[in-house]
Amino acid sequence: TAPSILSLIQTIKELNERPSNDPDPDDDDDDDDDDDDN
Structure with missing residues (x-):
């Protein structure tokens, strides 16, 4: 499993x-912020 991890x-x-x-990535961060606001 080590080679696969590397x-x-x-x-x-x-x-x-x-x-x-x-x-x-930005959308994911925005979604997290929106979830916190809700």
Whole structure:
């Protein structure tokens, strides 16, 4: 299972290095804030 975990970590790092063109992360944060307001 170690190689799979390392591959997941590498994939996450690669995703974090990319500029986020998709508004999904911001939308998720906004949704959390809206839920708190409600």
